Amino acid sequence: NAGVTQTPKFRILKIGQSMTLQCAQDMNHNYMYWYRQDPGMGLKLIYYSVGAGITDKGEVPNGYNVSRSTTEDFPLRLELAAPSQTSVYFCASSPHRESQPQHFGDGTRLSIL
Amino acid sequence: DQQVKQNSPSLSVQEGRISILNCDYTNSMFDYFLWYKKYPAEGPTFLISISSIKDKNEDGRFTVFLNKSAKHLSLHIVPSQPGDSAVYFCAASGELIFGAGTRLAVHP
Structure with missing residues (x-):
């Protein structure tokens, strides 16, 4: 009963490097979300997806990209890491959008130096 | 411009007493509110929710009150236990607008 799994748990990047934060859920949820917590x-919501092949911007999307090729996976891509992207990143999923609690992963702590 | 505000960054309560955590919002279109609890190094976990058609929802030791005219909600924990020590976030509606959180410490 894994729920939402995020990898890696910790990462240190140099300015200008790129990386992908992985998120997978095994609950067959349609909706998936990426947040950052400073x-x-x-x-704060970065991006969300309402199903495979459909993504949309949240409140703070600049500097990030996402894709949703399967129901289970929702990776978050940082192309040119900047110090302002130092944060803890949380992935979440829910069966529907409204009136449904989101299930969160344990987060990825990212430092950019 | 914070749409959801938790004005108390921290709260300290004695075990067995009531904990009251407060949350204010500005957007009258919000129609669903949730409280999440977060322990260090873990993701938030859902605690309790309330729809705008209600003014109270209760689940065991946890009760959420909603005052729509004041755009205010509160979470009551009775009785408080040391295991309740965590950061509590209120959040509003669909993609979730989160408050900054209140760190609750319940001491024996």
Whole structure:
């Protein structure tokens, strides 16, 4: 009963490097989300997906890209890492959009130096 | 411009007493609210929710109250237990607009 699995848990990048944060869910949920949480702040939505092949921007999409080729996977791509992208990233999923609690992964702590 | 605000960054409560966590919002179109609990190094977990057609929802020791005219909701935990020590986030509607969180410490 894995739920939402995020890898890696920690990563340090140099400015300008790229990487992909992985997210997988095994609950057959249609909706998936990426959030970032900066210190002392709430979670801010980066991108979300309502199903395979469909993605849309959230509140803070700049500097990120996503894809959703399968129901299970929703990777988040950073193309040119910048210090402002140092944060904790959470992936979540839900069966529907409204009135449905989201299930979260345990996060990826990313530092860009 | 925060649409969901949790104005108390921290709260300390004695075990067995009531914990009251508050949340204010600005958008009257929000029609569903949730509370999440977060332990260190873990993702948030769902705690309790309330629809705007209700003013109260209860689940065991946890009760959420909604005052739509004041655009205010609160989470009551009675009685508080040391295991309740965590960061609590309120969130609103579909993609979820999160507050900044309140760190609750329940001490014996």
